[in-house]
Amino acid sequence: MRFAGVAAISLDLDDTLWPFQPAVERAEATLHAWLVKHAPGTARILPARGMLGKLRNDYEHSRPDLAGNYRALRIGSIELALALAGEDMGLAEEAYGVFYSARQKVEFFEDVWPALTWLSARFPLVALTNGNADLRLTGGGAFFRETLSARAVGIAKPQAGIFHAAALAAGVPASELLHVGDDFHLDYLGALNAGLQAAWLVRDHPKETAPGEYARYVTIRDLTALCCALGGPANL
Known part of the structure; x- marks a missing residue:
């Protein structure tokens, strides 16, 4: 050839x-640990770290207008988790920063x-x-x-x-x-x-x-x- x-x-x-998948799984594990520490109510909504991926995918299906905007989709799913847990949605940006930094560790x-x-x-x-x-x-x-x-x-x-x-x-x-x-x-x-x-x-x-x-x-x-x-x- x-x-x-x-x-x-x-x-x-x-x-x-x-x-790709191992990098995202590690990043979601890091995000999950951060959320449980800084927004303890999310432990009830996300009892297992793998549920972050499901929540993000469900959110993507509900927001086809955000297709391809990975930052907005991830922040939106974090905001949803915080809202369902009764936690401060203002934490979403900081939480995303934690996820994004970990996602770069490939x-x-x-x-x-x-x-x-x-x-x-x-x-x-x-x-x-x-x-x-x-x-x-x-x-x-x-x-x-x-x-x-x-x-x-x-x-x-x-x-x-x-x-x-x-x-x-x-x-x-x-x-x-x-x-x-x-x-x-x-x-x-x-x-x-x-x-x-x-x-x-x-x-x-x-x-x-x-x-x-x-x-x-x-x-x-x-x-x-x-x-x-x-x-x-x-x-x-």
Whole structure:
């Protein structure tokens, strides 16, 4: 597998550079402990820390107007928990700050740092996310020319505009930007439909053992494979 005419690369963050679910679960555990300490009544509403995720998802379903606004959805669900518990809703902003800080504590996949070191020495890199991870806090920001989030740009993947914004940030035509991400629809198809080149990162199902339907797509098992496809060594 080789790519042609790649002048820059954009990379998704969650589940591409690090696993998303463990980071959120740790952040929700931290938030739960903070709420129980500072707003004790929430212990009755949220007897188990895992209920924070359910409350947040239920709140999202009730507020389709906030789709994609992760900050507003999380704060709204915290306010709901505080209201149901009869606690001070004014604590929501501080509680969100606790959650947000903990959410940035991620564990990068083993292949990521060596791959980013190799890639960033050869291509302008742009981070492209629909989420709220901040590379200045997670680490790794020095590898990237710019980070574009759906919230900052005002449009989200898979809309073409956010991919075109990434190409502009990288200083290359869309056709010369290679986008890499784990989500087939948001990342892979979104990038192709925007006129980019694309690679679908499928960590759980490496291409050589993937179901047949995967074979028709450009897939990579990790970022080391991406480096190989771009002319790099097999073992960084």
